Amino acid sequence: MTERRTPPLEPSLLIEMYRRMLTIRFFEEAVFEVYRRGWMPGLAHLSDGQEATPVGVCMALRPDDTITSTHRGHGHIIAKGGQVEPMMAEVMGKVTGYCRGKGGEMHIADVSLGILGANGIVGGGLGIAAGSAFTAKREGKGRVSVAFFGDGAANQGLWYETANIAVLWKLPLIYVCENNQYTEFTHWKKLTAGEGLAVRARAMGMPGIEVDGNDVVAVYQAARELVERARRGEGPATLVCHTIRYGGHHVGDPGTAYRTKEEMEEWRKKDPIERCERLLLETGILSPQAIEATRNEIYERVQKAVEQARQDPFPPVEEVYEHVYA
Amino acid sequence: MTERRTPPLEPSLLIEMYRRMLTIRFFEEAVFEVYRRGWMPGLAHLSDGQEATPVGVCMALRPDDTITSTHRGHGHIIAKGGQVEPMMAEVMGKVTGYCRGKGGEMHIADVSLGILGANGIVGGGLGIAAGSAFTAKREGKGRVSVAFFGDGAANQGLWYETANIAVLWKLPLIYVCENNQYTEFTHWKKLTAGEGLAVRARAMGMPGIEVDGNDVVAVYQAARELVERARRGEGPATLVCHTIRYGGHHVGDPGTAYRTKEEMEEWRKKDPIERCERLLLETGILSPQAIEATRNEIYERVQKAVEQARQDPFPPVEEVYEHVYA
Amino acid sequence: MSTRELTFAQAIREALDEELARDERIVLFGEDIGAWGGVFRTTEGLYEKYGPDRVIDTPLSEEGYVGMAVGIAMTGMHPVPEIMFGDFITLAMDQIVNQAAKMRYMTGGQVAVPITIRATMGGGRSSGAQHSQSWHAWFAHVPGLKVVVPSTPYDAKGLLKTALRDPNPVVFFEDKVMYHKIKGPVPEEEYLIPFGVADIKREGKDVTIIALSRMVHTALAAAERLAQEGISAEVVDPRTLTPLDEETLVQSVCKTGGAVIVDEGYTRFGITAELAAVIAKGAFDYLDAPIERVGAFDVPIPFSPPLEFATIPDEERIVQAVYRILEGRRPQ
Amino acid sequence: MSTRELTFAQAIREALDEELARDERIVLFGEDIGAWGGVFRTTEGLYEKYGPDRVIDTPLSEEGYVGMAVGIAMTGMHPVPEIMFGDFITLAMDQIVNQAAKMRYMTGGQVAVPITIRATMGGGRSSGAQHSQSWHAWFAHVPGLKVVVPSTPYDAKGLLKTALRDPNPVVFFEDKVMYHKIKGPVPEEEYLIPFGVADIKREGKDVTIIALSRMVHTALAAAERLAQEGISAEVVDPRTLTPLDEETLVQSVCKTGGAVIVDEGYTRFGITAELAAVIAKGAFDYLDAPIERVGAFDVPIPFSPPLEFATIPDEERIVQAVYRILEGRRPQ
Ligand SMILES: Cc1ncc(C[n+]2csc(CCOP(=O)(O)OP(=O)(O)O)c2C)c(N)n1
Ligand SMILES: Cc1ncc(C[n+]2csc(CCOP(=O)(O)OP(=O)(O)O)c2C)c(N)n1
Ligand SMILES: [Mg+2]
Ligand SMILES: [Mg+2]
Numbered sequence A, B: 001m002t003e004r005r006t007p008p009l010e011p012s013l014l015i016e017m018y019r020r021m022l023t024i025r026f027f028e029e030a031v032f033e034v035y036r037r038g039w040m041p042g043l044a045h046l047s048d049g050q051e052a053t054p055v056g057v058c059m060a061l062r063p064d065d066t067i068t069s070t071h072r073g074h075g076h077i078i079a080k081g082g083q084v085e086p087m088m089a090e091v092m093g094k095v096t097g098y099c100r101g102k103g104g105e106m107h108i109a110d111v112s113l114g115i116l117g118a119n120g121i122v123g124g125g126l127g128i129a130a131g132s133a134f135t136a137k138r139e140g141k142g143r144v145s146v147a148f149f150g151d152g153a154a155n156q157g158l159w160y161e162t163a164n165i166a167v168l169w170k171l172p173l174i175y176v177c178e179n180n181q182y183t184e185f186t187h188w189k190k191l192t193a194g195e196g197l198a199v200r201a202r203a204m205g206m207p208g209i210e211v212d213g214n215d216v217v218a219v220y221q222a223a224r225e226l227v228e229r230a231r232r233g234e235g236p237a238t239l240v241c242h243t244i245r246y247g248g249h250h251v252g253d254p255g256t257a258y259r260t261k262e263e264m265e266e267w268r269k270k271d272p273i274e275r276c277e278r279l280l281l282e283t284g285i286l287s288p289q290a291i292e293a294t295r296n297e298i299y300e301r302v303q304k305a306v307e308q309a310r311q312d313p314f315p316p317v318e319e320v321y322e323h324v325y326a
Numbered sequence C, D: 001m002s003t004r005e006l007t008f009a010q011a012i013r014e015a016l017d018e019e020l021a022r023d024e025r026i027v028l029f030g031e032d033i034g035a036w037g038g039v040f041r042t043t044e045g046l047y048e049k050y051g052p053d054r055v056i057d058t059p060l061s062e063e064g065y066v067g068m069a070v071g072i073a074m075t076g077m078h079p080v081p082e083i084m085f086g087d088f089i090t091l092a093m094d095q096i097v098n099q100a101a102k103m104r105y106m107t108g109g110q111v112a113v114p115i116t117i118r119a120t121m122g123g124g125r126s127s128g129a130q131h132s133q134s135w136h137a138w139f140a141h142v143p144g145l146k147v148v149v150p151s152t153p154y155d156a157k158g159l160l161k162t163a164l165r166d167p168n169p170v171v172f173f174e175d176k177v178m179y180h181k182i183k184g185p186v187p188e189e190e191y192l193i194p195f196g197v198a199d200i201k202r203e204g205k206d207v208t209i210i211a212l213s214r215m216v217h218t219a220l221a222a223a224e225r226l227a228q229e230g231i232s233a234e235v236v237d238p239r240t241l242t243p244l245d246e247e248t249l250v251q252s253v254c255k256t257g258g259a260v261i262v263d264e265g266y267t268r269f270g271i272t273a274e275l276a277a278v279i280a281k282g283a284f285d286y287l288d289a290p291i292e293r294v295g296a297f298d299v300p301i302p303f304s305p306p307l308e309f310a311t312i313p314d315e316e317r318i319v320q321a322v323y324r325i326l327e328g329r330r331p332q
Helices: A011-036 A052-058 A074-079 A084-091 A126-139 A157-168 A197-204 A216-231 A261-269 A272-282 A288-311 A317-321 B011-036 B052-058 B074-079 B084-091 B126-139 B157-168 B197-203 B216-231 B261-269 B272-282 B288-311 B317-321 C008-022 C046-050 C062-074 C086-100 C136-140 C153-163 C215-228 C246-256 C271-282 C305-311 C315-328 D008-022 D046-050 D062-074 D086-100 D136-140 D153-163 D215-228 D246-256 D271-282 D305-311 D315-328
Strands: A066-068 A145-150 A173-179 A208-212 A237-242 B066-068 B145-150 B173-179 B208-212 B237-242 C003-007 C026-030 C055-057 C078-083 C116-121 C146-148 C170-175 C183-187 C199-202 C207-211 C233-237 C240-242 C259-266 C292-296 D003-007 D026-030 D055-057 D078-083 D116-121 D146-148 D170-175 D183-187 D199-202 D207-211 D233-237 D240-242 D259-266 D292-296
Touching (some): A011 A216, A052 A074, A052 A173, A052 A237, A052 A272, A084 A288, A126 A145, A126 A157, A126 C062, A157 B157, A157 C062, A173 A197, A173 A216, A197 A208, A197 A237, A197 B197, A317 D305, B011 B074, B011 B216, B011 B272, B011 B288, B052 B173, B052 B216, B074 B084, B084 B288, B126 B157, B126 D062, B126 D086, B157 B173, B157 D062, B173 B216, B197 B237, B208 B216, B272 B288, B317 C305, C003 C008, C003 C153, C008 C026, C008 C153, C026 C062, C046 C055, C062 C078, C086 C116, C086 D086, C116 C153, C136 C146, C136 C259, C153 C170, C153 C183, C199 C215, C207 C246, C215 C233, C215 C315, C233 C246, C259 C271, C292 C315, D008 D026, D008 D046, D008 D153, D008 D183, D046 D055, D062 D078, D078 D086, D086 D116, D136 D170, D136 D259, D136 D271, D146 D153, D153 D170, D153 D183, D199 D215, D207 D215, D215 D259, D215 D315, D233 D246, D259 D315, D292 D315
Parallel strands (some): A066 A145, A145 A173, A173 A237, A208 A237, B066 B145, B173 B237, B208 B237, C026 C055, C026 C078, C078 C116, C116 C170, C207 C233, C207 C259, D026 D055, D026 D078, D146 D170, D207 D233
Antiparallel strands (some): C003 C183, C146 C240, C199 C233, D003 D183, D146 D240, D199 D233
16 A cells, blocks of 8 residues: 555534535536536536636635635536526526525525625626625624626726725725636636735735636635734735636537647646545544545435426516515 | 925926916815805715825826826816816806816816816716727727726726726726725725725736825825826736715715824825925925925916806806717 | 604715714715715714714725625625715626615525615716716616605605615615705604605696606796696606505596606616506596606716706606696597 | 528627628627627627727726726717616716716817717516616716617617717617527618608507507517407507607597506606607697606516516507407597
8 A cells, every 4th residue: 555645624514525526516517518408598608617716715614704706607506505406496597596586597695694795797706895895894803705607707897996996994894716727718817917915915905816726725725824814913915826617618618629639738737526536535533435435426316306306387477566675 | 494305306397296286286175165055056076185196197198198086086187187177167156167067076077177077976977088098009009098987986896897998908098096994984995805906907908006095195006007008008907096075075074084193194294285396395386485386376276266266157048958969 | 743844965964974873884985984084974973973983984896796786695794885876887787787676586585785875867967978867767677676756855865764674685776966965854753655656746636746856846947837828737756666555656647637757867768668568558538648758868978067957857848747637638 | 682681699790790891989888798699699799800909898897998988089989888688877976977978068169079889778588687677768868978778680780880980979779588589581782761750660540559669579479469359459669769759659649549558667757658648749639648657667687587577567458458448438
């Protein structure tokens, strides 16, 4: 037997990270299938390939910390504890969905878990995240707020305006920029001046850190440090995670026209889940059998969620006028 | 007789700078008087004290270069060649004004001089300036675009969005931030995170330079370098000029509640016009008599402009429907 | 009940003061609303009384601080962002329309978004085209928002207090010309005014003038002039646009047989259009003449006073509109 | 004249193509409109044909690139910024409303601001509350803008070419559901359609249905159904909202005595209100029944299909509105 690696983190934590990443992967693959079979209305924006970022960040959070999510939000929601059953029902527009079918694929939220909504306006959630950080600071319980957003969103003026305010007021806010290399169909470097958001963040007076967004341990460690700093009242920070989405911009885009095969193959070698699996095996935290069992268990759960959601009813038409006002 | 200083710039240039700064000073003082006497409708935002920045920058420009101005725009307009007569008439809402009385104090423009309008939306002109730079680049004649704006405007998202695009597309655009220490009634440091706009500009991938905004020669030299760089096709830059407004935020504000006497006295010692006068005297470019004559000449011109504007008619009511559409 | 005369600005300030004292979840945001007391003095003294944690000066970033207000509201507080000149609300449109107004619905009712956005409106101050606009029609068109347009100190205070207890986003429009010019009685005792209840500001029987915000005063002056000529005009103030008290408006017109609708916003596709459409339908069998709409001219607000005053509805235009209705009145 | 059938998207693309070729001052801006050809394929092939200097991919910065367009227009070019989903136009409101629409007026006529803003509208694609809205009413309310709402490939091409030669800011709304679903004849030869001229899409005598953009097709389907029952409905399409061809609308209603107004935007304070107000006045003596307004329900557009389809006007709602008018018709 070869020498075992020492686990970089608590085994239970690593297992949980692995489970959440797998859940995201299987969920996204299932949504794709649901779309392909015509079981869902509209389109979906999948995040398979990007699992390490939301999971690494969210495992550094407390239950009462909040996140804001994006159009590509399924991963954030699962990472923060969202359940696949009401998620899948929401994707299909069923009344059993998190938002009773009113939100849809792009707007899944579970406010009780601190998930303050996903946003179809790219960058639109940055204000909400900063606002949550304001309340958190006011409450004084060390709660933090995380804003997930993409490399494209990073060029919206709202980032700049809230970053200025967050630094000034020392808000416990972590900007997590998932740089998946593309803003829709265009490479981020064609759309982003200078060296990117981490450098800009530093110019605003906050830490700007970049990490391998496909390494869940690295993401976790970086996030943890920034989160703890924010909890201590030392203000906001920006964490840029470099990653890739495997699929297209949405389920209708194969994602091949603007990306090369080689590029994608390079990224596949850095698959976040495989890396985590290797780590679990090499540290002896999980046996190959346990890995296999975990995969099966989660896969089954997601499949069941699909089956159940298919059976579930659409919302009754009377609900159309509900929830406009509180 | 004491040794003479060597002029840092062409004497004719220094004289013209002096004349334009004086014109601004006397114009602003006249507007205040016009307001005080109830000869103008509404309020006015004066820039006395800040003369060196617009003049230093605009003397580095060609006639076909464009500028965009702000709510505190009289100085920019005079610096770019605007005439006091139609300006004063505009301030009073007369049909002889630059904008036939439709624009008013806050919206004086002479497009034929490359003055693409002043803006009552703080930061609102940044898009226009970037657009003019786009056209300039397309024309390929070395023309540049200058955006004047304040320390307050620098926190608007539009700066960030256009800065990103301007750097990406290498637009011949000079952002000139007049940091007059206050955003209305609040000190800029209370509203601005980090070290300020020059640092932010660098993070966007363009030069960010700071100068003494009360030293017309320093402003000119810095502007000239950035303008020439832009003409050569090397892209945008940001120039931050530190200065102060002598008066209040507008003519109804004495400007004393949020600023100390000492602070203002320090600034008065750095008066841009007095410094320029001293330079002209010490270099022998102008004699005390010539200085006196220049002051009188310009003062008289501004006073005449006031008298004429008072006589001028208001626009006929029929004009209200004109100029909505071209 | 003891009453005093307060200006419109004082009434606003008093509502803010009382609600800040009552509910510590309320926080005010805006440019120079703190130490400076607000450029229109509507927050005067509140910074001193409630401190910099409750009355907060923001950077010049309308999108940013209104956006933050959405998140603050979603996490249990009640933010009150101020838009100094309503013209600048353009910068915060996305956060108001796509975020604040929709979050409850999109989450299937999981959250409430209690934000009170205070914005000014109104021209007539020679402030030029970018400091004189009245954009309340836009927000009345957006589901999920409530829109309030008070005309008197009494209404302003009672409605603002209601807004500050409403769990929904409310856009509260204050005509800046009224702040220091309009005075009126305000009880010492606490009171609230419910949304969706129009107020008959003057009773009459020959014609109904529907007006809101500052135009109520213009309408009342016109009604006074008409009274001298023996014409009895009823003046009705809807007070809120969403919800809209259609019934009171329609009933008044059913009684008088004629309606003039007055609003300081632009005429085309504006407030007067909706109110006219509602009344034309509701009072279809009672209208003796076409409804008259009196709004701002459809031009950017000009600076020069003779032009500016021409664009904004005045007494004379209202009176002329009433004449047109009475002339056009069919033999009964 | 030879004609072909083109889809709505192809007609748009062809107008852009022809005008890009005709006038080199025209430059297109937008997100992924270049190499990718636009997410709705309306700029397909134009990048290849006119190059990256004429068909320009922008960062995700709506306020920024629309703002730039104002300056580009003021310096002699004709920019065409695209707002991928009309919902995002909220982000560019200030630049459209306070800058583009006012610059000419505020400078006393010194400049023209020829911008053609292309924006989509329309729901029915299960895209959720932030990708399904129709905000054309806002812009119709803003002086200085022109607003175009074409319903057919023929109109889209002719009106877009007119917009691209107009020296004013034009907001051109394209219902995204029509892009690939609606086909129609388009002549090979060049033609332009002037603004402010409504088009009678179907003649009739019993009732007038006024509809715009995609709702024209829904109205035509309703008219067809009504025809089977012996009811002859006229369908009138205003095509542009500013300028508005009030005369044609009013004349049609004077002829038929009844009006149903259909728009996919929200009902309250929306397009249907202005059109109803204009007609209620212009056809006052000819209306036999109250005007019926059919707009989207006043709720954020829901995702789930049964809810979403309920909110958007359909054939059935139009037919029912016609029934109400004919029932309510007074004995003549
Ligand atoms: C304000 C706004 N503009 C444009 C779009 C259309 N759009 C949807 S996703 C997207 C790209 C977003 O890129 P990025 O932020 O990098 O996120 P990613 O899709 O890569 O996860 C665009 C342009 C939008 N939804 N919202
Ligand atoms: C978008 C917008 N927000 C707020 C205002 C109100 N306002 C006018 S001037 C000003 C301060 C501007 O500060 P700065 O940019 O530093 O320019 P300065 O007045 O110092 O020249 C403010 C807040 C405005 N006109 N536009
Ligand atoms: Mg991306
Ligand atoms: Mg300043």
